[in-house]
C-alpha cells in the first residue's frame with residue numbers, strides 16, 4: 007500500500023510511515039479484510055465507509071506541510087468522523103494529542119473496541135455532532151473532517167489556532183477538498199484542491 011501511495015504522489019515520509027504502521031485490516035469486517043490494503047473505501051456499517059488511503063494521506067500531508075516534526079509531535083488535533091477509528095490511529099502516530107468525534111453511537115463504540123488493543127494513550131474519542139467541534143479542548147493545531155458538508159463548519163473555523171490548517175471535503179454530489187489556513191484572529195485563507203467523494207456531514211447524533 008505504501009508503494010501505491012508513493013506512486014500516487016504522496017512523498018511525506020511521516021505520513022507514509024504512520025499509515026504503514028497501522029493494520030487497516032483490523033478496522034474492517036473480517037469478510038473485507040482481504041481488501042483492506044487496496045486503495046478503496048470499504049463499508050464499516052451504518053451506511054458509512056472507511057476512507058481511501060490515498061485520500062487520507064493527501065489530507066494529512068496537506069495539514070502537516072508547514073509543521074516541523076517537533077511541532078507536529080506536540081500538536082493537538084481534531085478529527086471529525088471517527089468511523090471505524092483507522093484514521094484516528096494513523097493520526098495518533100503523527101501528532102501529540104488526537105481528539106476524534108463521531109455522531110453515530112454504534113460506530114463510536116466500535117471505534118473504541120478497534121482502538122483498544124493498540125493502547126494509544128494520546129487518542130480521545132468523543133460522541134457528538136462534530137460540526138460543533140470540542141470548544142472545551144480548542145484551539146487545535148490541525149483539523150481533519152472526514153465527511154462532506156455544504157459549507158465549512160463555522161464553529162470549527164473558530165477552533166483553529168492561528169497558523170493552524172483545516173482540511174475538509176465540501177459539497178453534495180460534487181465535492182472538492184478545501185484547505186483552510188487561519189492567518190490571524192479574523193482571517194482565514196481557503197484553497198480549493200482536488201475533487202473528492204465523501205459521505206455527508208450530518209447534523210445531530212444518531
Ligand code: SAH
Pocket residue numbers: 050054055056057086087088089090091092093094107108109110113134135136137152153205206207208209210
Ligand atoms: N475517518 C474514518 C472514516 C469516516 S467516514 C475512518 O478512518 O474510518 C465519515 C464519518 O463521519 C462517518 O462515520 C459518519 O458517521 C461521520 N459523521 C458524519 N457527520 C458527522 C458529524 N456531524 N459529526 C461527527 N461525525 C460525523
